[in-house]
Amino acid sequence: MTDNYLLKLYHKTLGYPFGRALFSRMFAAKAPYFKSIKPTITELQPNYCELTFKKRKAVQNHIGTVHAIALCNGLEMAMGALAEASIPKHLRWIPKGMTVNYTAKADSDIRIVASTDPQAWKLGDLPVIVQGFRRDGTLVIDGVITIYISEKPPRKSA
Template identity: 75%
Template sequence: MASSNYLLALYEKCQKFPAGKRVFSAMFARKAPYFRSIKPYISELQPNFCRLHIKKRKAVQNHIGTVHAIALCNGLEMAMGAVAEASIPKHLRWIPKGMQVNYTAKANSDIRIEAHTAEDAWQAGDLDVDVIGYRADGQAVIRGTITIYISEKPAR
């Protein structure tokens, strides 16, 4: 079933190829070059939900050997952006407005990040997108709320 949303359509198209999710993840990460630094892997994308993964590797670790806070925030922002692009109605646009995060445990493994919104959330005004990062044992290591401002696209 082909999607009318450009990002979901690209995600579905990539699934037809070997390593399609990896290819899609790399393509989406190019939207903002700093996303590439975490080498994200988007394993699931649908309206109002995104799941991505960050491998614990030297390039994203801090001085104590855990995944660095900024790498975690980068993952939160990418997951939120994927949810926004995959979910927002065509007549609306969005821009990040703020981000609040709490680091709740050591990020000492690969990280799974999930972003989600309610189906009926996409209307003009502020929208808080909940994003949570989990380590391999299921413990939440970071919880964030990213506020985006949604407005009508200008008439052309």
């Protein structure tokens, strides 16, 4: 078993009824805008996160498809969970930039995937691949979120 706090929490909550939903709500509470898409993290492991959210009125635009910001919220949440589940304890991360391409209409429930190279956890920029898919598997959003990796400052003694 891992000593990563987020992975421990994820695996612990999976043992409860509705554990994935419980974990997803807890993680989404870290950034209130994540809650707006009502996501469910379906898989979390080092260097990989997958989540889903339903197409519903609150995330639709004027033409009835999932709006761009809802898609980007999903990408950012998956990246954040991946980063917290993967980063070595002596390092910290912060988002630096995001580039996305909208490749097809998002006219169904959405599955978001974030992934990165396990060897990439070094000081400097780290690209996290983020993608969103319709129910039929069609890619609807494709991008990279660059996070900046730095050393944690030394702890001050009390």
